[in-house]
Amino acid sequence: MKYFVFSIDDGTIYDKEVIALLNKYGFPATFNLNSELQDFTWYLGDTPITRLNLYENIDLYNGHEIASHSLTHPYLDGCDDGRVIYEVGHDIENLENIFSRELYGFATPFETAGEREVALIRDNTKAKYIRLSQIDTSYKFPSDPYHIRCTSITIDDALNLINDFINDEQAELFVSVFHSYDLFTSSSIDKLEELLQILDKNRDIVKVIPLKEVIDLIG
Numbered sequence: 001m002k003y004f005v006f007s008i009d010d011g012t013i014y015d016k017e018v019i020a021l022l023n024k025y026g027f028p029a030t031f032n033l034n035s036e037l038q039d040f041t042w043y044l045g046d047t048p049i050t051r052l053n054l055y056e057n058i059d060l061y062n063g064h065e066i067a068s069h070s071l072t073h074p075y076l077d078g079c080d081d082g083r084v085i086y087e088v089g090h091d092i093e094n095l096e097n098i099f100s101r102e103l104y105g106f107a108t109p110f111e112t113a114g115e116r117e118v119a120l121i122r123d124n125t126k127a128k129y130i131r132l133s134q135i136d137t138s139y140k141f142p143s144d145p146y147h148i149r150c151t152s153i154t155i156d157d158a159l160n161l162i163n164d165f166i167n168d169e170q171a172e173l174f175v176s177v178f179h180s181y182d183l184f185t186s187s188s189i190d191k192l193e194e195l196l197q198i199l200d201k202n203r204d205i206v207k208v209i210p211l212k213e214v215i216d217l218i219g
Helices: 015-025 081-099 115-124 155-167 180-185 189-201 211-217
Strands: 002-009 030-033 041-044 047-050 065-068 105-107 129-135 148-150 173-179 206-208
Touching (some): 002 015, 002 211, 015 189, 047 180, 065 081, 065 211, 081 105, 115 129, 129 173, 129 211, 148 173, 155 173, 155 189, 173 180, 173 211, 180 189
Parallel strands (some): 002 030, 002 173, 002 206, 065 105
Antiparallel strands (some): 041 047
């Protein structure tokens, strides 16, 4: 069996439609949220992107994993040690209180987190895994749970790679990372369903799992 993970960042209003599609096929995902950016709106070009009020959408994420994405989505390499620990540790605490469940992981914002940040988070927070933003298309399990890398960062990339992953007898893990809002600003929500249909047809060899389950798979 090989494993596929959806790791979806930022917790915007577009998560609602993505979750509806995931639930249609019965696939879990991991949603990486920022507890201090609720109701925050920014613009992608002329399109407003609004983050959800998490307190009002607790049930939305039932059946899916919640992970930390930091309190305020900073460039962690520009933060001092204390700020890195606070951003992640306090976000995990907030999200556990909001959703009344244990959190296992953290997904880095942006692509700038390095070994300093990994060590600080590993040694000083409750995070049991870290999903980095760097890309690795080897389809292999990471060496440890604090260095889980992305296989793809867009739906287009995931679609381009999925058949290769399925047909590769040595493949172990595919981590598909994206923002829900990207599917709507680029009119590509249909591509997510295409990917889900491929995974649905290959359940005998590919299992879709939340990212926290990778911890046990890699020992």
